[in-house]
Amino acid sequence: MPQRVTTARHALDRLGDAAASAGRPMTFMEVCGTHTMSAARCGLHSVMPATVTLLSGPGCPVCVTAQGDIDLIIEAAFVPGVTLCTYGDMLRVPGRRGSLERARSRGADVRIVYSAMDAVKMAQQLPGRQIVFAAVGFETTAPASAVSVTHARELGLTNFAALVSHKRVIPAMTGLLESGSVHVDGFLCPGHVSVIIGSEPYRPIVDMYGIPCVITGFEESHMALGLACLAEQVRDGAAELVNLYPEAVSSGGNQVAQQLMHQVFEPADMRWRGLGVIPRSGLALNQEHREFDAQLRLGLSAPEDREPRGCRCGDVITGGCVPPDCELFESVCTPILPIGPCMVSSEGSCQAWFKYKRLHVAPIAQMTPTEVTS
Amino acid sequence: MNPVAPGHDLAVDWALDESRDRSKQVLLAHGGGGQLTDELLNDVVLPRLANPILNAMFDSAVLPCQPQGRLAFTIDSYVVQPWRFPGADVGRLAVSGTVNDLAVCGAQPIGLALSLILAEGFAKSHLEFVLDSIHATAAEAGVHVVTGDTKVVGRDHADSIYITTAGLGVVPTDRCLTPDRVRPGDAIIVNGPIGEHGLAVMLEREMPEVQSVLRSDAAPLNGVIESLLKELGEHVVFMRDPTRAGLAGVLTDLARQSGWRVGLNEQDIPVRAEARHAADMLGLDLMEVANEGKVVVVVRPEVAGRAMEIFRGHPLGKDCAVIGHVEDRDDGLCVLNTAIGGHRIVQKPYGEQLPRIC
Numbered sequence: 001m002p003q004r005v006t007t008a009r010h011a012l013d014r015l016g017d018a019a020a021s022a023g024r025p026m027t028f029m030e031v032c033g034t035h036t037m038s039a040a041r042c043g044l045h046s047v048m049p050a051t052v053t054l055l056s057g058p059g060c061p062v063c064v065t066a067q068g069d070i071d072l073i074i075e076a077a078f079v080p081g082v083t084l085c086t087y088g089d090m091l092r093v094p095g096r097r098g099s100l101e102r103a104r105s106r107g108a109d110v111r112i113v114y115s116a117m118d119a120v121k122m123a124q125q126l127p128g129r130q131i132v133f134a135a136v137g138f139e140t141t142a143p144a145s146a147v148s149v150t151h152a153r154e155l156g157l158t159n160f161a162a163l164v165s166h167k168r169v170i171p172a173m174t175g176l177l178e179s180g181s182v183h184v185d186g187f188l189c190p191g192h193v194s195v196i197i198g199s200e201p202y203r204p205i206v207d208m209y210g211i212p213c214v215i216t217g218f219e220e221s222h223m224a225l226g227l228a229c230l231a232e233q234v235r236d237g238a239a240e241l242v243n244l245y246p247e248a249v250s251s252g253g254n255q256v257a258q259q260l261m262h263q264v265f266e267p268a269d270m271r272w273r274g275l276g277v278i279p280r281s282g283l284a285l286n287q288e289h290r291e292f293d294a295q296l297r298l299g300l301s302a303p304e305d306r307e308p309r310g311c312r313c314g315d316v317i318t319g320g321c322v323p324p325d326c327e328l329f330e331s332v333c334t335p336i337l338p339i340g341p342c343m344v345s346s347e348g349s350c351q352a353w354f355k356y357k358r359l360h361v362a363p364i365a366q367m368t369p370t371e372v373t374s
Numbered sequence: 375m376n377p378v379a380p381g382h383d384l385a386v387d388w389a390l391d392e393s394r395d396r397s398k399q400v401l402l403a404h405g406g407g408g409q410l411t412d413e414l415l416n417d418v419v420l421p422r423l424a425n426p427i428l429n430a431m432f433d434s435a436v437l438p439c440q441p442q443g444r445l446a447f448t449i450d451s452y453v454v455q456p457w458r459f460p461g462a463d464v465g466r467l468a469v470s471g472t473v474n475d476l477a478v479c480g481a482q483p484i485g486l487a488l489s490l491i492l493a494e495g496f497a498k499s500h501l502e503f504v505l506d507s508i509h510a511t512a513a514e515a516g517v518h519v520v521t522g523d524t525k526v527v528g529r530d531h532a533d534s535i536y537i538t539t540a541g542l543g544v545v546p547t548d549r550c551l552t553p554d555r556v557r558p559g560d561a562i563i564v565n566g567p568i569g570e571h572g573l574a575v576m577l578e579r580e581m582p583e584v585q586s587v588l589r590s591d592a593a594p595l596n597g598v599i600e601s602l603l604k605e606l607g608e609h610v611v612f613m614r615d616p617t618r619a620g621l622a623g624v625l626t627d628l629a630r631q632s633g634w635r636v637g638l639n640e641q642d643i644p645v646r647a648e649a650r651h652a653a654d655m656l657g658l659d660l661m662e663v664a665n666e667g668k669v670v671v672v673v674r675p676e677v678a679g680r681a682m683e684i685f686r687g688h689p690l691g692k693d694c695a696v697i698g699h700v701e702d703r704d705d706g707l708c709v710l711n712t713a714i715g716g717h718r719i720v721q722k723p724y725g726e727q728l729p730r731i732c
Contacts, residue, residue: 001641001713002641002713005641005713005714008713008714009714009715012714012715040718041659041712041718042640042712042713042714042716042718043710043711043712043714043715043716043717043718044714044716045716046712046716046717046718047714047715047716114580114581218654220712220713220714224714335721335724336724354721355718355719355721356718356719356721
């Protein structure tokens with residue numbers, strides 16, 4: 001048996017012991033799309049003690065993007081002369097005028113890129129087109145966006161611009177706690193984001209709110225260890241910041257990446273799906289780089305921020321409900337025809353739930369005892 | 375010898391350039407059915423794919439009637455980009471894919487039909503490469519290209535080469551490989567590590583700067599499949615090649631079509647570490663990634679061991695594994711028992727694999 005599996009099973013035993021001796025149910029939250037997907041893929045929820053709940057918080061970059069910002073990206077794709085570059089997950093997110101996928105089938109020039117620099121290269125190759133890069137995501141993708149803008153400036157490119165809706169994970173976590181909408185006994189903190197920002201930014205959450213924070217990687221063993229560590233803290237009445245991913249995450253993070261972000265972006269008030277506007281929770285192009293703002297360049301007005309009727313993605317990503325609580329889930333909203341973003345992204349809670357967990361969740365009454373307990 | 379020397383005047387230089395281009399690149403006229411088409415066929419295509427039936431150059435291939443059995447007839451188009459990638463190319467794919475579609479139905483291939491759609495400007499040397507690859511792969515499968523067609527389209531309509539391959543095969547009368555024969559207890563076998571074709575192509579297309587050891591597994595499987603069917607006969611109940619929608623696509627279909635639950639064990643599914651890393655990097659589920667040299671075989675439990683031995687005795691089956699069983703529950707679900715002791719449902723993939731953000 002591979003080491004990671006042995007480690008995971010051992011950690012799950014620890015989690016079970018801690019949960020049993022704590023004598024009360026506990027709710028943890030991860031705030032990372034990769035954690036959502038990894039947990040779903042390895043069937044983590046099906047082997048957790050019944051008294052432990054793991055919620056998916058505002059961690060999927062597509063899911064937290066406000067409807068208005070998504071509509072803006074789709075508007076931009078329809079502007080004549082524009083080639084819109086996007087990460088793949090955004091392609092199928094529905095907007096008021098359909099998704100980017102639909103825009104593409106109707107003739108809009110929409111290209112999937114793997115990195116922001118691909119968009120800059122495209123701007124060099126297609127001088128007759130305005131290349132607009134949809135810069136979404138947390139601190140993981142923001143440094144790459146910053147590099148692309150810096151590089152475009154060095155190359156003197158006048159046909160590259162970005163629609164920036166980058167977000168910062170810490171203000172989202174504190175925003176969620178301040179809103180009081182959900183009770184959380186501990187956070188499983190994201191590995192990728194923490195590589196960039198470091199472990200220290202989580203300290204106020206531990207100190208001011210008394211909530212344990214554990215940084216983990218993405219394999220099932222990492223996540224199981226993280227949960228065990230959180231449960232043991234709850235059992236012991238402790239609240240500490242623990243970094244279980246020290247091979248990748250330092251206390252100060254990646255200084256070079258932080259510097260790059262600082263050169264190009266400034267903190268800005270940002271609207272989030274489900275959380276509303278949170279002060280200084282996003283990143284916007286600073287004065288010096290505002291010429292690369294695609295919204296200004298194309299003269300697009302900000303669309304009204306109106307979410308699809310009945311869609312509870314906002315509640316899902318704030319822990320207010322689980323996907324099956326949403327009336328649209330599975331009945332109308334499926335990965336084939338998604339209504340909300342959480343069903344679109346492979347990291348979205350709804351899609352992860354739909355794809356991987358239906359067996360465990362839907363008809364518990366019809367299941368045999370072995371299924372429920374295994 | 376060319377009557378004019380270069381450097382004579384501009385018009386001559388231009389004509390020489392044109393003639394050089396014509397010898398190196400595919401032109402629209404190469405698909406026009408005239409002299410240039412003949413030239414392309416005689417100089418490039420026929421020398422590579424020659425066999426008595428094709429050489430006759432009739433409008434149809436005329437094949438001898440097989441004495442017994444049923445005919446299997448299949449067609450597939452190959453539009454992979456880029457046309458060449460680590461481990462294979464569109465030519466190898468175009469033969470393997472069609473031969474495998476015949477083989478998993480229990481058919482022995484008797485002839486392939488090839489339709490080439492070339493983009494104007496596609497280098498002749500590249501065309502030669504693809505044709506050589508088609509020839510080599512067809513020889514591996516023991517089948518000939520018996521008829522074909524070539525068209526050239528403008529640069530606006532295509533960028534390199536598309537191939538459509540039809541295949542004709544004969545299924546011996548006693549063979550029947552259908553999902554309704556599947557029943558609880560049957561073992562599910564795959565002949566080697568999954569996801570490598572799709573990953574090799576995707577890495578080459580999206581991240582050419584990444585050096586990877588992953589190579590496409592594209593290969594004709596009719597040889598190993600025939601050995602299996604010859605020895606185990608009716609104990610082999612069903613087969614499919616897990617191409618575009620990967621293992622997930624084939625096994626969710628099997629569950630749905632047979633009506634039984636398909637139970638898989640994650641730890642038993644052969645996966646190379648490099649493939650796992652690449653899939654993680656690209657944000658893909660390996661179960662959903664395409665294979666072109668893999669076959670999923672469902673056999674009666676009593677012959678599972680012997681089926682494994684037959685696979686292991688063949689280069690294309692040496693890393694085979696029993697990955698799961700058909701279970702005695704008629705819910706039509708495909709369920710994966712995960713390595714950590716949990717379980718989850720496997721769903722049929724959407725269609726376009728999208729890389730994720732963070």
